[in-house]
Amino acid sequence: MPKYLLYKLEDLLGFTEAFFRKYGVSEEDAHIAADVLLSADLRGVESHGLIRLYTYYGSRLEKGLINIKTPVTVVQEGLATLALDAGDGLGQVAAYHAMQSAIEKARQVGVGITTVRNSNHYGIAGYYAMMALPENMIGVSFTNAQPLVAPTYGRTAILGTNPIAVAAPAANEKPFVLDMATSIVPIGRVTVYNKANQPIPQGWGIDKDGKVTTDPAAVLQGGALLPLGGTDVLRGYKGYGLALLVDIFSGVLAGSAFGADVAQPGTDRSARVGHFFAALRIDAFRPVEDFRRDMDALMQQMKNAPKAAGEERIYIHGEKEFELEEQYRKEGVPVMEPVVEQLKEAGAKAGVAFDLTSVGEVNRSKE
Amino acid sequence: MPKYLLYKLEDLLGFTEAFFRKYGVSEEDAHIAADVLLSADLRGVESHGLIRLYTYYGSRLEKGLINIKTPVTVVQEGLATLALDAGDGLGQVAAYHAMQSAIEKARQVGVGITTVRNSNHYGIAGYYAMMALPENMIGVSFTNAQPLVAPTYGRTAILGTNPIAVAAPAANEKPFVLDMATSIVPIGRVTVYNKANQPIPQGWGIDKDGKVTTDPAAVLQGGALLPLGGTDVLRGYKGYGLALLVDIFSGVLAGSAFGADVAQPGTDRSARVGHFFAALRIDAFRPVEDFRRDMDALMQQMKNAPKAAGEERIYIHGEKEFELEEQYRKEGVPVMEPVVEQLKEAGAKAGVAFDLTSVGEVNRSKE
Numbered sequence: 001m002p003k004y005l006l007y008k009l010e011d012l013l014g015f016t017e018a019f020f021r022k023y024g025v026s027e028e029d030a031h032i033a034a035d036v037l038l039s040a041d042l043r044g045v046e047s048h049g050l051i052r053l054y055t056y057y058g059s060r061l062e063k064g065l066i067n068i069k070t071p072v073t074v075v076q077e078g079l080a081t082l083a084l085d086a087g088d089g090l091g092q093v094a095a096y097h098a099m100q101s102a103i104e105k106a107r108q109v110g111v112g113i114t115t116v117r118n119s120n121h122y123g124i125a126g127y128y129a130m131m132a133l134p135e136n137m138i139g140v141s142f143t144n145a146q147p148l149v150a151p152t153y154g155r156t157a158i159l160g161t162n163p164i165a166v167a168a169p170a171a172n173e174k175p176f177v178l179d180m181a182t183s184i185v186p187i188g189r190v191t192v193y194n195k196a197n198q199p200i201p202q203g204w205g206i207d208k209d210g211k212v213t214t215d216p217a218a219v220l221q222g223g224a225l226l227p228l229g230g231t232d233v234l235r236g237y238k239g240y241g242l243a244l245l246v247d248i249f250s251g252v253l254a255g256s257a258f259g260a261d262v263a264q265p266g267t268d269r270s271a272r273v274g275h276f277f278a279a280l281r282i283d284a285f286r287p288v289e290d291f292r293r294d295m296d297a298l299m300q301q302m303k304n305a306p307k308a309a310g311e312e313r314i315y316i317h318g319e320k321e322f323e324l325e326e327q328y329r330k331e332g333v334p335v336m337e338p339v340v341e342q343l344k345e346a347g348a349k350a351g352v353a354f355d356l357t358s359v360g361e362v363n364r365s366k367e
Numbered sequence: 368m369p370k371y372l373l374y375k376l377e378d379l380l381g382f383t384e385a386f387f388r389k390y391g392v393s394e395e396d397a398h399i400a401a402d403v404l405l406s407a408d409l410r411g412v413e414s415h416g417l418i419r420l421y422t423y424y425g426s427r428l429e430k431g432l433i434n435i436k437t438p439v440t441v442v443q444e445g446l447a448t449l450a451l452d453a454g455d456g457l458g459q460v461a462a463y464h465a466m467q468s469a470i471e472k473a474r475q476v477g478v479g480i481t482t483v484r485n486s487n488h489y490g491i492a493g494y495y496a497m498m499a500l501p502e503n504m505i506g507v508s509f510t511n512a513q514p515l516v517a518p519t520y521g522r523t524a525i526l527g528t529n530p531i532a533v534a535a536p537a538a539n540e541k542p543f544v545l546d547m548a549t550s551i552v553p554i555g556r557v558t559v560y561n562k563a564n565q566p567i568p569q570g571w572g573i574d575k576d577g578k579v580t581t582d583p584a585a586v587l588q589g590g591a592l593l594p595l596g597g598t599d600v601l602r603g604y605k606g607y608g609l610a611l612l613v614d615i616f617s618g619v620l621a622g623s624a625f626g627a628d629v630a631q632p633g634t635d636r637s638a639r640v641g642h643f644f645a646a647l648r649i650d651a652f653r654p655v656e657d658f659r660r661d662m663d664a665l666m667q668q669m670k671n672a673p674k675a676a677g678e679e680r681i682y683i684h685g686e687k688e689f690e691l692e693e694q695y696r697k698e699g700v701p702v703m704e705p706v707v708e709q710l711k712e713a714g715a716k717a718g719v720a721f722d723l724t725s726v727g728e729v730n731r732s733k734e
Contacts, residue, residue: 080447081477081651110448111480115652138620151669153678158668168615176615178608184601201600210675228596228605233568234551238595241545241684244665248535248543252661253505255653259668284448285482286622294619298611301525301626302518308577311520317608 005340006332006360012050013038015347015354019053020090022350023061024068029093033057036092036123041333043321045179047188048124051339054346056121056265057090062349063268066120070094075117075255080105082114083254088270091122095141095275099128102279103135110284115254116275121145121265125165126179126318132279133169136288140278141165144251146264146271149183150224151244152237155210157224158260161186162246167318169282170295177318182242183225190216190225203230250276332359372707373699373727379417380405382714382721386420387457389717390428391435396460400424403459403490408700410688412546414555415491418706421713423488423632424457429716430635433487437461442484442622447472449481450621455637458489462508462642466495469646470502477651482621483642488512488632492532493546493685499646500536503655507645508532511618513631513638516550517591518611519604522577524591525627528553529613534685536649537662544685549609550592557583557592570597617643699726 013034020030041049060066070089074082082101086094098114105112122128125141132139145160161181168176184204193200194216205219205226206212212231213219227239251258256274263271282291299316307314328334335343340354347354380401387397404424408416427433437456441449449468453461465481472479489495492508499506512527528548535543551571560567561583572586572593573579579598580586594606618625623641630638649658666683674681695701702710707721714721 076652078477078651081648083652109476110445111478113478113647138615150675151672151681153675153681154669154672155675156673158672164609166612166615168619176611178612180602180605180608184596203601206675210673210678228602229551230601234570234597234601235547235595237682237684238547241547242531244543244669244684245533245545247665248505248533248662252535252658252665253647253649253652255657255661258661258665261668280480280620281448282620284445285443285450285620290622291619294622294625295615298614298619298625301628302521302611305518305521305525306523306577308517308520308522308573311577314518314520315604317604317611 002364003337004334004362004364005337005358006334006362007356007358009038009042009329009333011356012041012333012335015343015352015356016050016053018352019058019347019350022352025090029070029090032096033090033092036096036127038333039127040124041335042325042328043124044324045124045321046336047186050335050343052121054342054349058346058350060120060265065268065270066090072097080109080111080113082112084114084116086116086119088118088120091120091273091275094119095122095128095277098275099131099139099141099277099279102277103132103137106137106279106281107135110281112279114277115250117254117256117272118270119256119273119275120271121273122275124179125163126167126177128277129165129167129179130175130177133167133175135279136169136282138280138282139167142246142250142276144247144256144258144262144274146262147260148187148225149227149243150206150210152227152232152240155206155208155224159240159243159247160262161225162243164242164246168295169292170299171292173296173299173316174319174322176295176299176316177321179318182228182239182246184228184230184239185225187225190219194220203234250274334362334364369731370704371701371729371731372704372725373701373729374723374725376405376409376696376700378723379408379700379702382710382719382723383417383420385719386425386714386717389719392457396437396457399463400457400459403463403494405700406494407491408702409692409695410491411691412491412688413703414553417702417710419488421709421716425713425717427487427632432635432637433457439464447476447478447480449479451481451483453483453486455485455487458487458640458642461486462489462495462644465642466498466506466508466644466646469644470499470504473504473646473648474502477648479646481644482617484621484623484639485637486623486640486642487638488640489642491546492530493534493544495644496532496534496546497542497544500534500542502646503536503649505647505649506534509613509617509643511614511623511625511629511641513629514627515554515592516594516610517573517577519594519599519607522573522575522591526607526610526614527629528592529610531609531613535662536659537666538659540663540666540683541686541689543662543666543683544688546685549595549606549613551595551597551606552592554592557586561587570601617641701729701731
């Protein structure tokens with residue numbers, strides 16, 4: 001069980017902003033990037049948070065592979081649609097503005113859709129979908145990503161874990177926030193098992209010959225993740241189809257890279273990640289209060305349903321994350337000890353010391 | 368291996384139209400309903416085709432539970448959005464008009480979204496998504512359905528198999544047509560195993576206590592299907608999240624029934640099925656020819672990728688179905704022998720004889 005140090009959210013935000021500022025990112029953009037990154041740690045999705053600050057962003061900023069200006073330009077615009085080019089800028093900054101535009105268009109005509117080409121990793125997909133919530137809208141956010149997933153009957157990684165995020169508000173219940181990779185698990189999960197020398201569950205990934213393996217090293221060395229559903233018998237081709245769907249909307253429609261052509265973070269070329277955002281104004285279809293009431297009713301149907309033997313609770317998507325967020329805002333945001341070390345090193349390189357005072361520590365299992 | 372009789376498509380269409388006409392459905396509406404139903408058989412999705420002609424449509428028309436007029440009314444309308452009420456009419460007819468309206472709006476402002484409340488089973492979800500293809504648009508079609516699926520950690524069926532269909536055109540390649548239930552398999556697949564007295568694969572369904580079972584009878588008698596992904600270890604909560612997503616868009620947003628409240632076909636009340644449709648005009652984002660070219664490239668990346676040991680081909684979604692359609696248009700559409708008997712009985716009840724001349728027969732395995 002790895003040890004986690006707890007830090008105040010505002011302290012971590014301050015450090016992360018300062019980190020981006022040191023590379024020349026504007027105050028406003030650094031704030032957006034930091035807010036998106038920390039929202040992942042805050043919601044318990046540590047794989048998409050500070051752990052990537054240097055490994056993805058810092059290292060690519062250092063090499064000039066991310067344009068610090070995020071020079072977003074309009075490719076095409078209509079009443080309900082907008083195609084943007086992020087100019088190799090920060091994914092978070094381009095995505096934030098893209099979702100804002102989608103919301104603005106939805107305010108005008110009921111729905112707004114924005115695509116983004118030539119971007120970088122944008123962090124947690126759900127962040128942008130959730131921007132729709134205070135506007136009484138449903139938010140949608142897709143992105144493609146570097147190849148890690150094999151298509152059904154294939155054996156090489158030529159699709160990203162291409163997430164689907166959708167957020168919809170309720171009344172007294174927490175909002176519905178689905179934020180899911182279209183692979184069974186993210187690659188980071190396999191890395192954890194590999195470091196722990198433990199076999200992965202049957203079905204998560206394949207080896208270099210395309211055979212399902214329980215050896216995490218075989219997945220990491222020339223193998224691939226499997227799409228949601230896994231093998232044929234459990235209909236993994238549906239997960240493969242969802243990964244393609246996301247790539248069609250965020251890669252092909254946006255006019256960005258797609259499939260195997262999205263760059264791996266370690267390579268010295270533009271990532272050319274593509275994103276897709278949509279906002280739907282609920283009251284274009286029915287009164288908001290009716291929608292919210294029925295969302296509560298749907299959620300309560302789920303929560304109050306009879307439980308399977310040995311289970312005590314049925315969850316709604318996003319619910320666990322909202323509970324963690326509440327707890328972490330009070331008690332501090334947990335950062336794994338090796339990540340604290342990474343942040344110290346990254347800070348030293350960038351010229352901004354990670355000298356935050358931890359407000360506590362916890363031991364927490366990874367799964 | 369069940370025996371199939373082959374019939375000319377136009378003969379089957381003629382019978383099906385006449386069948387609907389006998390219940391008082393207009394010529395135009397009968398044509399739409401027949402075309403949607405037959406498109407399922409034609410694409411090899413027999414579970415959604417003629418097999419349901421009496422069991423769903425005929426029986427509900429007989430009882431007056433489907434309004435033969437399909438009195439579609441506008442609940443609310445905007446430049447890019449439309450909310451319709453199907454007035455308990457035929458799902459196919461309401462859905463066809465709804466998708467047409469979404470396409471018309473997309474023609475005007477780049478995107479069109481239509482919801483439908485108070486409808487019935489609309490057949491194959493992909494039919495409506497595919498209506499976007501000749502318009503150089505991407506089509507989206509969701510529907511909720513009668514409860515058959517348990518949420519993760521639950522043990523009762525309170526969600527439908529809620530399908531997701533998305534269609535996008537390519538250049539020389541066949542279009543991408545994803546049309547997938549968000550459960551692992553449809554209930555019909557479990558019924559087939561039950562009739563054959565064969566165990567189902569581990570993971571498809573649970574018994575009345577919520578335990579994963581390989582006994583198809585246990586799934587059918589008080590058990591439930593599992594969402595895509597199956598149990599927790601393979602991330603079945605993602606499939607559960609997708610089922611909720613579809614219900615939020617097509618049930619809650621549309622102002623229709625949702626979750627456990629969508630009626631089972633056998634019950635004597637309005638089904639109150641809800642649908643959701645979207646059309647996106649590709650050239651609102653980038654030139655159509657660029658999109659089509661890149662779709663080909665994405666598909667070729669998949670098809671030309673190295674195959675897993677023992678596999679010879681990587682498929683794109685819809686590809687197998689287009690191949691079947693081509694074959695069936697030439698050689699005749701296969702109808703399972705017991706379904707032919709059903710059609711004869713149904714025809715006798717409705718007063719339209721099923722006296723078509725079969726053009727051949729084949730034996731075909733079900734899986």
